[in-house]
Amino acid sequence: MSVFTPVSAAQMAERLKNYSIGSLVELQGILAGIENTNYFLTTTHGRYVLTLFEKLKLHELPFYINLMAHLAKHGVACPAPIADVRDTYLAELNGRPSCIVTCLKGEAVMAPEALHCAQIGEVLAEMHMAGQTYDGRMSNPRGPAWWTATAPEVYPYMSADAVHVLRDEVRFQSRHRFDKLPTGAIHADLFRDNVLFDGDRIGGVIDFYFACNDLLLYDVAITVNDWCVTDDGDIDSDKARALLASYHAIRPFRDEEADNWGVMLRAAALRFWVSRLYDFHKPRPSELNKPKDPAHFERVLKKHVARDPSKLWL
């Protein structure tokens, strides 16, 4: 159950007077959410999603909400925030920052084929292109400084072998600098559960609350590490090539990006290994959802370390 902050139909009907999207037909809590309260909001004009933010504060939200609005303005399939009569996207509701966004069609595809991966490469490149003119700024809260500080906190819970791998990887990454790689607004969490497919076509990308400014190639690596991964942590090279080729057709990779692909795949695996280790071994008392298995990204990282990354490139 993830309606943490209930909203009554009467409250919603009243709130809709601030918007230009018709009057209330139905308000239905969404149980699947983890961090926020979400409702399917049906009005006389269509379907929307109402979100009440349970952790993020009002001042933290504009980067994410304005990024979605920017991408939607460029035709990227993502939730489009709806502005109210004051021309703002965010308003307080029952003590929480809240916003209304358009409801996308489709469902997550958890066993994607190469055809899905090709579309993911396309939408990721389109987001990166459209994001180049986005003027919001947010440094990556899960970047090298974060994992360097966090890794020692989880060593006590890990096997000596795993600590060795993790410590080596943190050190390996610290020796690399990527000053010449293109940066921009990145999604930073484009996992399979954050893309809806309407049949075989993308209905939209959701959940922009890890978005930040960082290396575009890092976003590609995060995405490949989820969409193109096999159960044993290996990468399916057909899927990876499909994703990279369709990305490349829209935003051609630079030589420096090709050169850094292997390091970047490892960085993306490291980031999620560390965050999963932390969430697993040091869960927040308020955390309701079951922590995800850290061992998955340990396997992914080890496979990356062992392979010749150029074999995973275009």
Add this chain to the structure above:
Amino acid sequence: MSVFTPVSAAQMAERLKNYSIGSLVELQGILAGIENTNYFLTTTHGRYVLTLFEKLKLHELPFYINLMAHLAKHGVACPAPIADVRDTYLAELNGRPSCIVTCLKGEAVMAPEALHCAQIGEVLAEMHMAGQTYDGRMSNPRGPAWWTATAPEVYPYMSADAVHVLRDEVRFQSRHRFDKLPTGAIHADLFRDNVLFDGDRIGGVIDFYFACNDLLLYDVAITVNDWCVTDDGDIDSDKARALLASYHAIRPFRDEEADNWGVMLRAAALRFWVSRLYDFHKPRPSELNKPKDPAHFERVLKKHVARDPSKLWL
């Protein structure tokens, strides 16, 4: 035929590289247009409309395009302009200003019922509310100054009786001032052919190229004069009340607006009578479409002059 400026598939495919809406599937000229070149543009991501502006110049377009973008951001069903990689909506194509907007679903309803009129009142009020925060400015090029200057140009073509009616009305309107009535961005041409219905629900409002800043009540009068009119120029009071009541539920009319309703209905009829007289008797050499019958709005105006307007109010 109204593809005045052809665009090839190769040109379109190339142009789409500036956007984040996928690659070209089909480009199909729209024959129904009058003033501009329009194409249905189908991409791998969906359906859009490409417009090349044949008369309006690049510097004249931002008011209209930004208004559509503003309304779309508020969830109003209207074409949403798509920004390109430079983050702009307008670009030159084959010597014409051009833009790509989302393609709305539905068809015009030329014989509306009260249920359609109620939805029109709603969408008009929603546009007026959302438009209150629009910062574009455009004075009405078809306002009192224009009709006062234009009427004498068509007197030579009119019967003595009609000249008498027209001259009296111009004089009548000149004695009224509306300083206390609410103003804002208005559509100014919300005729039946400018609204698409998808079944019995509004699919969207189109054709914002007469939009301007003016009295909101004037926009309501223009709309009632078309949606609620009978063949003999009378107003169907059931339809008018349906439209006004649903408008009023979203933006409550002020007492001063009720007091001026009759004058405003007459002003709205006058504006279209004069423009149709002008287009009929003094057509531009380049005009391809058959001018509309001016006598229709002469009848509408005479009925308005003859009636007690309070009987048409809520």
